[in-house]
């Protein structure tokens with residue numbers, strides 16, 4: 005994949021920095037220079053000129069504060085009025101000396117209210133309190149109190165140095181106070197916390213400064229970009245026929261939830277697949293909506309089961325049990341959604357993709373002995389998606405404003421492609437159908453390398469989110485409209 009956005013943990017970044025620092029490469033100087041350029045750009049965008057702009061630098065005890073102080077010094081030399089507020093007893097001495105020499109002012113955090121007022125009144129606040137040295141417990145002590153006082157008064161324009169201070173760098177957790185940023189300038193590599201929920205939004209726009217780091221091992225979390233979809237999509241070969249393109253079997257819907265059957269098959273039909281087979285009690289409605297759908301049993305390459313299925317529906321239960329047997333015994337890939345999550349066997353392989361939202365994941369984990377509720381899952385989506393993958397063996401696609409996918413061989417994706425308008429009933433059914441079509445189209449490849457299921461799940465989330473944008477840019481969307489926007493979205497992505 006060409007454009008995939010990669011992130012690396014604090015430990016990987018530190019290990020990659022080591023040889024460069026040992027060789028005397030001036031990493032901090034480079035980081036601070038790039039940072040000051042981004043800040044200067046932001047100031048010019050916001051007020052036209054640097055001269056007379058006021059920047060307040062919040063300085064923590066470590067090198068993150070050092071970066072901020074050095075950038076502050078460069079800005080001061082360009083006519084910016086720079087005030088540094090020292091939030092800890094320790095401070096990077098080189099940075100402090102540089103700022104003072106450049107004419108910057110330095111104050112210790114003695115009167116919290118005064119410091120907060122100074123920050124709120126600034127044109128820009130540079131957040132250099134904590135970087136990758138954060139212990140992940142949120143901002144403590146004076147720094148925490150200061151940020152709280154700033155936020156209460158009305159957050160100014162904030163540029164985060166490397167990461168927003170207080171954010172869980174490796175897991176995106178928001179524990180305690182976090183200073184949300186408008187822009188984050190991240191050094192060396194991007195960090196998982198900048199793309200993972202729930203913290204990702206705290207970073208605002210993210211810019212990456214290349215320091216020549218070569219991190220070892222696989223990236224911790226990746227995000228697919230539009231251009232990656234073409235590498236994953238099952239584009240039919242010139243000599244394709246419907247069976248080589250793949251057949252997806254859909255067990256969805258009931259008399260009570262007939263719409264789910266229509267929406268799931270819509271997702272599959274519109275995503276493009278050789279054939280969609282429907283199994284269930286509302287075949288009349290499905291065929292009325294999609295004459296292309298074939299009703300009844302037959303050979304399939306992949307399955308979707310669960311949307312609109314109630315656990316007390318004996319007929320659908322039986323069909324799902326039949327499909328699950330195929331998934332387990334023949335390795336046929338599957339999407340296990342909604343009502344079928346309760347029917348998931350204790351252990352399946354990563355070729356089965358479960359697609360819960362936070363509440364459903366909490367329930368599934370509860371059934372397997374983890375006492376978590378929806379709020380726990382929302383606070384630490386990656387942790388609990390990982391746990392569900394460990395417990396079930398399935399690839400886990402955890403839905404939300406940022407969708408997290410955990411699959412085989414340590415694959416983790418975080419996709420943030422959808423507008424909040426997509427949080428609407430039935431949108432999940434369309435995603436299930438769309439992903440089922442993808443799995444059917446790439447069934448053989450998934451059987452050969454089950455970690456591919458995670459990439460396909462991430463691609464489905466990307467396409468789903470972009471289809472929601474396309475269906476009605478900037479406004480409300482209904483689930484059916486998202487399905488109807490799939491062909492155009494996919495054509496655009498394949499041309500990208």
Ligand SMILES: NC(=O)C1=CN([C@@H]2O[C@H](COP(=O)(O)OP(=O)(O)OC[C@H]3O[C@@H](n4cnc5c(N)ncnc54)[C@H](O)[C@@H]3O)[C@@H](O)[C@H]2O)[C@@H](O)CC1
Nearest residue numbers: 031032035066067068134135136137138139142143144166
């Ligand atoms: N190693 C290097 O030379 C480079 C480091 N860089 C910068 O250095 C940063 C990392 O520097 P450090 O390792 O000094 O770490 P930090 O600057 O993140 O500071 C860590 C220190 O903060 C304190 N702390 C940790 N958690 C806390 C909490 N929850 N509340 C309050 N205080 C807490 C501890 O005393 C800890 O030692 C990076 O994020 C980046 O900004 C860049 O300049 C690039 C080069």
Ligand SMILES: Nc1ncnc2c1ncn2[C@@H]1O[C@H](COP(=O)(O)OP(=O)(O)O)[C@@H](O)[C@H]1O
Nearest residue numbers: 403404405422423424426427429430431432433
């Ligand atoms: N705030 C949000 N921003 C963007 N997308 C969202 C947001 N909330 C939910 N989504 C997406 O909307 C879809 C909702 O699916 P789901 O919860 O299964 O609904 P349903 O079961 O009614 O179909 C998922 O794809 C999810 O990722």
Ligand SMILES: [K+]
Nearest residue numbers: 131134167169
């Ligand atoms: K920071």
